[in-house]
Amino acid sequence: MTTPQPTKRPTDAAYLDGDPDVPSELLSLPWIDPHNHAHTLSWNDRERYALAGCRAMLMIASGAHWTPYRPVAADDVRYLWDDAINRRAAIERNHFYEAKLGIGAPTRIRIEDPDALFDAMEAYVQLDEVAAVGETGITPSQHVSAWPLDEQRAAVGRQFEIAADADLPVVLHTPNKSIGPDRQYRDGMAVPGYEKNVALGADPVIDADTPALEAVRIDVEIAREVGLDEERIVASHADGNNLEFLLEETGCYASFTLGHSWMTGVTPADIADAIETYGPERIMVDTDCANILRSDPFSLKRAILELYRLGVDVEDIRRVVWKNPRSVLGLGDA
Numbered sequence: 001m002t003t004p005q006p007t008k009r010p011t012d013a014a015y016l017d018g019d020p021d022v023p024s025e026l027l028s029l030p031w032i033d034p035h036n037h038a039h040t041l042s043w044n045d046r047e048r049y050a051l052a053g054c055r056a057m058l059m060i061a062s063g064a065h066w067t068p069y070r071p072v073a074a075d076d077v078r079y080l081w082d083d084a085i086n087r088r089a090a091i092e093r094n095h096f097y098e099a100k101l102g103i104g105a106p107t108r109i110r111i112e113d114p115d116a117l118f119d120a121m122e123a124y125v126q127l128d129e130v131a132a133v134g135e136t137g138i139t140p141s142q143h144v145s146a147w148p149l150d151e152q153r154a155a156v157g158r159q160f161e162i163a164a165d166a167d168l169p170v171v172l173h174t175p176n177k178s179i180g181p182d183r184q185y186r187d188g189m190a191v192p193g194y195e196k197n198v199a200l201g202a203d204p205v206i207d208a209d210t211p212a213l214e215a216v217r218i219d220v221e222i223a224r225e226v227g228l229d230e231e232r233i234v235a236s237h238a239d240g241n242n243l244e245f246l247l248e249e250t251g252c253y254a255s256f257t258l259g260h261s262w263m264t265g266v267t268p269a270d271i272a273d274a275i276e277t278y279g280p281e282r283i284m285v286d287t288d289c290a291n292i293l294r295s296d297p298f299s300l301k302r303a304i305l306e307l308y309r310l311g312v313d314v315e316d317i318r319r320v321v322w323k324n325p326r327s328v329l330g331l332g333d334a
């Protein structure tokens with residue numbers, strides 16, 4: 001019981017049953033964002049990561065969203081890598097967190113003559129500032145121009161090989177099952193919050209009941225073929241569609257993307273459920289914030305508090321937002 005209250009009439013405070021256990025250490029718990037595109041955000045958004053206690057991040061320089069052409073030329077993607085390399089050190093200086101790069105080629109947009117890009121990539125992955133290959137991974141359908149599955153397999157396989165040879169982890173892009181609400185927007189409105197004309201989607205190249213899951217199965221198959229350790233794969237955009245496969249049938253890490261929950265449908269409650277079901281050992285959280293979509297740099301910090309409210313222990317939270325990305329990506333020691 002609390003001490004009698006001097007309030008005129010009873011208030012909620014008169015009925016408090018002891019102090020709740022609120023661990024203030026969560027306010028300063030260090031965290032790492034293992035997948036974002038912060039170099040495409042505004043300066044103010046990057047500052048938000050610092051204000052929220054981010055210690056390190058992996059900025060994924062592969063995002064053919066940012067090229068104006070379809071399909072893209074190898075040099076267009078290389079320009080994106082160079083742009084990220086050019087600005088990375090300034091971002092660290094400005095915001096105090098460690099910012100490393102993921103270098104890779106996505107398959108959501110078909111790349112012409114990708115081998116020239118991958119030949120160049122072998123030198124890029126030797127740079128100290130490159131901490132991972134990716135994001136990449138088989139995609140069921142492309143923007144504007146379809147990329148046949150056998151060619152995608154070759155492109156993903158080559159990148160997995162480059163990662164294995166350079167002893168780097170891979171950030172895998174796993175496709176989410178749906179975008180936005182069930183109800184369709186008016187013709188011509190596209191998806192608010194996503195600066196892409198989704199009406200220009202090419203016909204799918206994967207014929208399966210759940211193409212998004214089939215894409216991940218193929219990725220793991222390729223990893224096994226080329227000898228990339230599954231423990232070195234961070235499968236981003238984990239969701240109810242792929243989680244069981246990732247954590248029960250592979251050695252991959254599953255990273256939940258929270259920066260645009262409105263699009264992926266994934267919430268901290270899903271992460272709490274996953275930790276309860278599978279343990280925290282192979283779970284991570286990322287923001288995937290990028291300027292092409294409505295996304296929230298505070299989402300990971302908010303999740304740290306929300307996971308505790310949802311019953312997750314402080315040590316398990318520390319494991320998923322700090323220890324796991326730290327050990328797999330080698331970040332957080334700078």
Ligand SMILES: [Zn+2]
Pocket residue numbers: 035036037060135288
């Ligand atoms: Zn991304």
